[in-house]
Amino acid sequence: MTLPDTLIEKTFSPADFEQRWYAHWEAVNAFRPERPDAKPYTIIIPPPNVTGSLHLGHALDNTLQDILIRYHRLLGRDARWVVGTDHAGIATQMVVERQLAESTQATTRQAMGRTAFLETVWDWKRTSGGAITQQLRRLGASCDWSNERFTMDEGFNKAVTKVFVTLFEQKLLYRDKRLVNWDPKLKTAISDLEVEFREVDGNLWHFRYPMEDGSGFIAIATTRPETILGDGAVAVNPDDPKMAHFVGKRCRLPLVDRLIPIITDSYVEADFGTGAVKITAAHDFNDFEVYKRHPEANIPVINLMNDDATMSDACPPEYRGLTREEARKKVIADFDALGLLDKVEPHRHQVPYGDRSGVIIEPYLTDQWYVNAAELAKPALEVVKSGATQFVPKTWEKTYYNWMENIQPWCVSRQLWWGHQIPAWYDEGGKCYVAETEEAAQAQAGSAAVLTRDEDVLDTWFSSALWPFATLGWPEKTDELARHYPGDVLVTGFDIIFFWVARMVMQGLHFMDDVPPFKTVYCHGLVRDAKGAKMSKSKGNTVDPLTLVDKYGADALRFTLTAMESQGRDIKLDEKRVEGYRNFATKLWNAARFCQSNGIGASTTVEPPKAENAVNRWIIGEVATTARALETAMATYRFDAYADAIYGFAWNRFCDWYLELTKPLLAEGADPVVAAETRAVSGWALDQILVMLHPVMPFLTEELWHKLGARSRDLIVSEWVRTDAIPADPAASADIEWLIGLVSEVRSARTELNVPPGAKLGYSVEGAGAATTARLSANAAAIERLARIVPATTTATGGKLQLVHADATYALPLEGVVDLAAEKARLEKAIATASKERDALAGRLASPGFTEKAKPEAVEKARDDHAARSAEAERLGAALARLG
C-alpha cells in the first residue's frame, strides 16, 4: 500500500476535476494506448451531424458506447472508438444559407455561385462545425480523436466516388425518371424516411366530369383539386356494378377540355368517395403505379408544377404561376361556376411534410440516380438471419426484416450543393459518362466531347453507409482496416435502423467481401421527458445534457442514463434521478475520504491481499461476486443491471456494512496485525470499486484513484478485477451474513419497542451452538457498535425483549423501559408470520404432486425452509411463554 497523495477535500465538486482529467487523458493518449498484441475491440460511432449539438439522445448513445469501450480497455483489449462527424447535406446547407441571409450582405447561395458558396460552407465547418465533438468530451467520451474523420474529407471522397462508380459498373446504380418526394422549399428530392406524415383536417371534394357521349357525368372525389389539371384518366373498381356502364368510355376533363379514358383498377375502393378516382400520374404515387399498370390506356403524364410547386406552363394560362394553394381555390371556384362541384365533405387524412423544411411534400417526376436496394438487401437479410450480425434486443430483427423485404429503389441524388458531387458527366447530346475522374470520363467520351458534370450531390446516407470501412482507410488496404473491420458493436437508437444500420450492412457486405460491418447492433430507446413526452424544441420540454452536467456532474448524468437503460425501452428522464446518482457519487467520495483518514490508500496488487479475518475475507468474496455480475451484465448488454450491481455493492455492502464492521478493527488499541490486514483489504476493495465503476463514472473514479495514492498508471488504463484469483469463501460469507442478520434483527426490535437509539443493553443468549458462540465472541466489538448490545453481566428478571436469530434466542432485559404489551404484540406478529410460512410450506410438501413431480432442488429447499420456519415459530413461542 502506498501513502495518500493528496488529501480528499470535504466537499465533492465534480466541476473541479472533470475537465482536468479529460485533458490529461487526451494528452497522454489514454483513449488509445499502444497495445499491438492485444485483441482489438472496435466501436464505430454513429457520426453526429457536423451542425449538431448534444442532446440527451446523443448523451445516452455515447455513454453506452463509452462504457463498452472503457470496460474493454480495462480488460486489456486494444479498444478503439472510431469517431468523426457527418457532413449532413441538407442541414448544413440550411445553416449556412440562413447565416448568409442574416449577414450584412444578405445574400443567397444562388447569388454567390457554387464555388464561393462551398468555400463559405468549409469556412463555417472549420470555425463553427463540430461543436458537438467538444460536447462529447464534456460527457467523458473516450474516443480515438487522433484519427477523427469527416465524411467530406479527402479519403472519404475517394471511397464515395469508388463506390458510386463500382455500383454503376455493376448495374446496381442507374439513372431513372420516377416520382420522388420533392421538397419545394429546399428544391430537392428527399428520402421516404425524411417525410413525416401528419393527420390533417382536409376536405374531400366531389366533382363531376361530363361524359364524352353526352350521356351524363361521372363523379370523382379528391383531396387535391389542383391536380385535376393533370388528370390522365378516371379509374373505377372492375367489380363495381354501379360503375360498369362507364368503363371503356371517355369523359371530358373540365377546365382543360381534354378527353380522358375511364379505366378499371382494383386499387380503387368502390365504397370510398364516389367510387371513381381521378388518375394524376405525375403527382401521386398510387396513380403513378396505376399508370404503369395500364400502358394500353396511354395515360398522359403531365407535370403540373415547377420545382417550387407553383403551377407550370403545362397548365392552362390562367393557372400558371399560382401556388398549389391558390390553384386549388381557383379550381374549386371554377368547377363551382360550371355547376360541376357536387359537394364538399370534411375529411381527415395523412399529408406528407418535409421533416426539415416543414412544407408539404410534392410527389414530383424527375430524373434521379437510384441504387438497386432490393439486390443489395438480399445478402443483408441473410447475414442477420444466419446470426452473423445480431440485434440486441432481438425483437428489432423483425423491424429490420420488414423494411429490407419491402425495400424500394433508393434515390441517392439530391439537388444540393453541399455534399459529394455525383461523378457523372454529360456530353452535348446528354449522353452520360460515369468515372472516378473527369479525365477518365473524357477518355470515355472522346476528346472532342464537351462534358458537363452532373450538378447534384449524393444523399448523405450514401456516404455514411460507408462509415464502418471508409473511416479505416478503404479503398486502401490499410492495417487499420484489417485490424478493426468489422466492428464489434454498433450502438444506436432503434429509430435509426433504416437510415443507418440497414444501409451500412448493405454497403459493408458488398464492398468488404461479404463481411458485415459489425457483429452486434445494440438498439436503445428514446430519451423522453419525466412525463414520457417526446422532447422537442416546439414543446419546449427539451433538457440540455450539459446543463445537467454543470449541475450534477457528467458522472451522475452518465450513471442515470445507464441505470435507466434496459434493453431498448424508452427512458423517461426525471432530474430527480440525476440528483439521486449525484448523491451516490458523493457517498463514494465520502467513503474514500473516510478510508484516507484511516490510513487506507492505494492497493499495490491487482490480486486481493492475504486475509485471515472473516469480514475481510467476506468483502473480497463480495468484490468477486459483484465483478462477475458486472461481467454478465456487459456480456448481455444489460446496462441497468451493471448500474444496479455496482451501486448496490458500493453503497449497501461496502459502505453500509464493510466500513462499519471494520471500524472497531481500526480503532485505537486494536490488534495491529488485524488492523494492517484490514487497511490492505479496504484499500484493495475500494480500488476494485473504482475499477468497476470507472466505465460508468470515469471522472470521479479517476480523481479518487489518484487521491488515494501514487499510481503507476491512470485508472483508465488500469486492469479489471482478477476474479480468477479469488476462490469462493463460503465460511466467511456465512459468518458475515449471520452477523448482518443478527444486527438487523436487534435494530429492528429496538425500533419497534422504542428503545432509545443510544441505550446500550446487556443480552443473554440461549440455545447458541458452538459456532454461534464463537461468532458472538469474534464479532463482539462490531455487535456492540452496530447493535448497541453487550453480553449481560447479570441475569435478567422482569420485562425483556426477546429475539430469535439462527439457532439462538437472545434476551435483552428492559426493566422499566420496555412496554410488556408491545413486546407481546411484536412476538405474536413474528410468530404469525413464521407460522403462516411454515404452514404454506407444509401444505406444499403434503401435496403428492409436488414431491413427485417438482425438481428435487425445489423439494429440498421447501423442506429446509419448512424446518427453519418451524423452529423459528417454536422458539418465538417459547419466548412469548416466558414473558408470562
Next chain:
RNA sequence: GGGCGCGUAGCUCAGCGGUAGAGCACUCGCUUCACACGCGAGGGGUCGCAGGUUCAAACCCUGCCGCGCCCA
C-alpha cells in the same frame, strides 16, 4: 389495415415457472467522531381483466380492455 411493444408499491422501472424487488417519494427515530447529497427502522402490491396449461404462473398459452410506437 399490417406489425411490434407496454400495462408489477404513490412515481419510474427490474424480475419472466418455485414464498413479490430496487430507486425516488412517504412515515417514525437519530447533531452515532466519512457522509443530513446522511444514518437506522418502517408502511405500502388480489403483479390490467377473464379463461387455460402445470404439482406450482407476475412469469407460458388464448381472448378481452387500456396505452404507445412503426409501417401502409
